[in-house]
Amino acid sequence: MISINDLHAGYGALSVLFGVSLHVAEGQTLALIGSNGAGKTTTFSVLTGFVKPRSGKVTLNGSVISGLTPTDIVSMGLAMVPEGRRLFPSLTVEENLMIGAHCDRKGTWDLQRVYSVFPTLEPLRKRPSSSLSGGQQQLVAIGRALMSNPIVLLCDELSLGLSPAAVDVVYTAISRLRAEGMTLIIVEQDISRALASSDIYACMRHGGIPLSGPSAGADRAQISSAYFGMD
Ligand SMILES: Nc1ncnc2c1ncn2[C@@H]1O[C@H](COP(=O)(O)OP(=O)(O)OP(=O)(O)O)[C@@H](O)[C@H]1O
Numbered sequence: 001m002i003s004i005n006d007l008h009a010g011y012g013a014l015s016v017l018f019g020v021s022l023h024v025a026e027g028q029t030l031a032l033i034g035s036n037g038a039g040k041t042t043t044f045s046v047l048t049g050f051v052k053p054r055s056g057k058v059t060l061n062g063s064v065i066s067g068l069t070p071t072d073i074v075s076m077g078l079a080m081v082p083e084g085r086r087l088f089p090s091l092t093v094e095e096n097l098m099i100g101a102h103c104d105r106k107g108t109w110d111l112q113r114v115y116s117v118f119p120t121l122e123p124l125r126k127r128p129s130s131s132l133s134g135g136q137q138q139l140v141a142i143g144r145a146l147m148s149n150p151i152v153l154l155c156d157e158l159s160l161g162l163s164p165a166a167v168d169v170v171y172t173a174i175s176r177l178r179a180e181g182m183t184l185i186i187v188e189q190d191i192s193r194a195l196a197s198s199d200i201y202a203c204m205r206h207g208g209i210p211l212s213g214p215s216a217g218a219d220r221a222q223i224s225s226a227y228f229g230m231d
Pocket residue numbers: 011014016034035036037038039040041042043
């Protein structure tokens with residue numbers, strides 16, 4: 001479904017990614033975990049076309065997407081829920097959702113399907129997004145990304161700044177999407193939450209992936225060692 005092969009990337013003189021390779025099969029959820037500065041956001045920036053890789057290749061459903069523009073990458077079927085949600089506060093829920101549909105990619109996601117998967121949004125559809133709770137706003141941000149009919153959805157730190165109750169709401173939404181067969185890559189700092197919400201995990205450190213594997217039965221101590229760089 002999505003394959004990332006030996007990706008190297010950075011900013012000017014700074015090298016950040018040193019040979020990142022990941023593969024996510026159709027319907028799988030990958031949790032990308034790692035401490036601050038490990039390179040998770042940079043990986044997402046390369047996947048979405050905002051940072052050009054220095055070398056390496058990303059393929060989506062067999063087509064090379066690395067090096068394409070962000071607009072072309074969305075059209076090819078890769079969408080992202082950005083850290084901090086980035087909704088238009090004065091626009092209504094429905095207007096925010098419709099922004100995701102502008103790429104005109106054909107598929108089964110439309111307003112009706114978003115409301116059926118996230119039923120709490122429908123009664124709020126005429127409300128400005130700024131009047132919603134943090135958890136509800138995160139659902140709008142996820143719904144907006146779905147409106148582009150992605151093959152793969154990237155979610156960057158969905159729980160950041162949310163109350164524990166709101167985080168539960170958001171991860172219930174993620175489990176619904178998994179049940180719908182969506183292919184997901186989530187960045188999540190909470191290791192327990194990340195493992196509980198994914199099929200496979202990859203632990204990132206210093207721009208590489210020292211540890212990866214199935215989430216079920218993953219060795220927490222080994223992950224903590226890779227996460228914090230302990231031997
Ligand atoms: N736009 C940028 N320009 C220059 N350096 C950057 C830029 N964005 C990130 N970096 C640097 O790249 C490295 C990796 O950062 P990145 O944001 O990818 O890590 P991260 O794992 O997502 O961490 P965090 O959880 O803090 O977002 C860090 O050293 C960071 O300072």
